Amino acid sequence: MSQDNESHQPNNILDNEEHDVATEEHHDAHTEHEHTLYSEPLFNIGQFRVTNSLLTSWVAVFLVILLSIAIRKKTKKIPGVFQGIIEKVVEGALDMMDMVTNDRKKSKKIFPIIFSIFIFILINNWLGLFPGIGSITYNGTALFRGGTADLNTTLALGLFGVIAANVFGIIMVGGWKYFNKFVNIKAIIDIPRKIKKEPTIVLINPIQFFVGIVEIISEVAKIASLSFRLFGNVFAGEVLLASISAMIAWGVPLPFMFLEIIVGIIQALIFAVLTLVYFTIAATEHEH
């Protein structure tokens, strides 16, 4: 463990704490899995570095594809138990989306993206708890690690969600109107046009223009908050489980495992619902 200390000096943020906690209990013969903020690279494909989080994400994608093919092949007119469960889940998801969008047609349009985000994040979160993730090692580093415990994955998901919401807004509302939500040129043009009917427009419209500019900053804040919320929850859960298991490995981690399962569902749900809210807001006309 001391060699890894030198090689990863800037990354071993938590190594001090784990060492202090575990050092009285066991000076291990086996190396402890240290928890770095960054995921460790495994091998290179050309110039592209494959990390253990990326590998776990690929496993999650593979599982999702397997599940989808299984559902696709077994659909019949009179549903069996498995298909019944899936249909109930889809109905429930559509109903929950209706609470936000208030429009069944819009819900059905956005459903594939939102549900895929939910399932992908859920499976990634839960794979981080699976036995074998973190303990199977390859050249000293763990071979698998929770996909969403890496800031890269969550940042990518956050970027994807917000950019997709903007693109959806452009598709639904039209390019010029959507552009005017941010850089409100229409407000500036309306000043000379409407100044005779409503003289107060000279005061109001510049403020509207400024608010539009601030909305751009809020888009960047959305990306940051989405990614950091998911990353923080999953990564803190990993660290918590590692610390508790380092202290007492028999029985006590059980309620924490339960907590992590629940946190996995809730965080996936929140990410999906927030992305849905951004989609809905982007697709509504600018209210006056």
Next chain:
Amino acid sequence: MELTLLAKAIAIAVGGFAPALAIGKIGAKAMESIGRNPESTSKILVPMLLVSAFAEAIAIYALIIAFSIK
């Protein structure tokens, strides 16, 4: 005295204070409204969890900063 250690501790201690208050307030309001109208429990449950997770996210931001101070 180890200043980085103190910084980490203060970051998470101060950063966890307001979210804890917020989640307590959300829970209290939810309990009150369930007490007034027990039938609405299932309608209140999901929005309450959602808003609690938003409040908790702020504590998570503080935790991330505490982790990344070296």
